Amino acid sequence: MTIDLRSDTVTKPTKGMLDTMMQAKVGDDVFREDPTVNELEVRIAGMFGKSDALFFPSGTMANQTALKLHTNPGDQVICDKYAHIYNYESGGASFNSGVSCSLIDGNRGMFKAGQVLDAINPEAYYYSQTSLVEIENTTNKGGGACWELDEIKKIRTICDENNLGFHLDGARIWNALVAKNETTKQYGEIFDTISVCLSKGLGCPIGSVLVGDSEIMKQAIRIRKIFGGNMRQAGYLAAAGLYALDNHVERLAEDHKKAKEIGETLTKLSIIKTIEPIETNIVIFELNTDVNEDTFVQKLADKGIHIISMGSNKLRMVTHLDYTSTMHDKLLSTLRKVI
Numbered sequence: 001m002t003i004d005l006r007s008d009t010v011t012k013p014t015k016g017m018l019d020t021m022m023q024a025k026v027g028d029d030v031f032r033e034d035p036t037v038n039e040l041e042v043r044i045a046g047m048f049g050k051s052d053a054l055f056f057p058s059g060t061m062a063n064q065t066a067l068k069l070h071t072n073p074g075d076q077v078i079c080d081k082y083a084h085i086y087n088y089e090s091g092g093a094s095f096n097s098g099v100s101c102s103l104i105d106g107n108r109g110m111f112k113a114g115q116v117l118d119a120i121n122p123e124a125y126y127y128s129q130t131s132l133v134e135i136e137n138t139t140n141k142g143g144g145a146c147w148e149l150d151e152i153k154k155i156r157t158i159c160d161e162n163n164l165g166f167h168l169d170g171a172r173i174w175n176a177l178v179a180k181n182e183t184t185k186q187y188g189e190i191f192d193t194i195s196v197c198l199s200k201g202l203g204c205p206i207g208s209v210l211v212g213d214s215e216i217m218k219q220a221i222r223i224r225k226i227f228g229g230n231m232r233q234a235g236y237l238a239a240a241g242l243y244a245l246d247n248h249v250e251r252l253a254e255d256h257k258k259a260k261e262i263g264e265t266l267t268k269l270s271i272i273k274t275i276e277p278i279e280t281n282i283v284i285f286e287l288n289t290d291v292n293e294d295t296f297v298q299k300l301a302d303k304g305i306h307i308i309s310m311g312s313n314k315l316r317m318v319t320h321l322d323y324t325s326t327m328h329d330k331l332l333s334t335l336r337k338v339i
């Protein structure tokens with residue numbers, strides 16, 4: 001039995017999902033004639049109370065498109081130092097949109113409205129123009145942390161007062177919604193654009209969606225084309241998304257429960273220095289300095305358990321749809337024996 005906790009992207013489509021995909025009605029989406037893609041876009045736009053949605057092959061492309069929609073070359077984007085758009089999108093912000101990032105030194109990938117205010121450049125012509133604030137919910141490098149809606153609303157007010165766009169990288173927004181008992185509408189009301197992933201916790205093989213109102217979204221399809229993200233009979237993939245929305249959202253609570261139980265077990269191990277608070281499906285922990293990180297990872301790998309390093313002696317485990325109760329029991333008992 002192999003237990004893969006490197007990411008929630010390692011899941012394979014379930015039988016139910018595959019059956020639904022195979023039965024999908026499809027057409028050429030470049031002509032906007034794929035009924036299943038259209039259905040997914042209408043559904044997700046509606047969920048967030050936005051007029052438009054666009055299906056993307058990856059979350060990176062959806063985020064990069066959003067950056068392009070909100071900015072002009074030379075502009076600056078305010079985001080956390082842990083932001084995916086800054087750390088894990090291959091420098092795309094500068095490559096694709098010619099923008100720089102003003103990084104906020106936040107807490108677990110989250111920051112306060114006051115810090116946004118401080119990060120906005122003055123009007124003077126020799127500064128780069130701040131045009132966008134970007135946040136992530138849940139935060140990836142921040143260990144699956146969830147934002148407080150009240151703080152996000154305060155940031156929205158600052159965006160309004162300073163004429164800034166507001167984008168949410170909602171790759172794991174589903175986890176946040178389930179953990180905090182919030183709704184898609186609450187997020188749609190606040191943000192100009194939101195990207196959501198179907199291929200993380202929801203268990204689809206591919207797919208992200210960008211939502212927003214028609215004014216900002218009207219250029220999105222052109223930018224997606226420039227990025228090479230136009231697809232043809234993508235309905236087979238969109239069908240997986242529709243299936244996941246029906247079947248894989250509420251169950252995220254199980255992933256969260258398992259992650260918390262992993263955390264409780266890790267707390268008892270003498271080789272662990274710290275564990276970040278566990279709110280959703282991500283567990284980030286640090287080993288004592290006398291424990292070699294690579295040796296620890298290898299020791300688990302030898303037992304068929306795969307986890308990843310986040311750098312600076314931090315390790316990460318992510319629970320997901322394919323992480324079963326049997327695997328969970330085995331993991332917990334193996335961890336107790338590693339002491």
Ligand SMILES: *Cc1c(COP(=O)(O)O)cnc(C)c1O
Pocket residue numbers: 057058059060061063084085136139140169171172197199200208
């Ligand atoms: C995974 C992820 C993305 C998108 O990644 P892709 O692999 O391109 O789909 C974006 N933001 C965050 C926070 C992520 O975790």
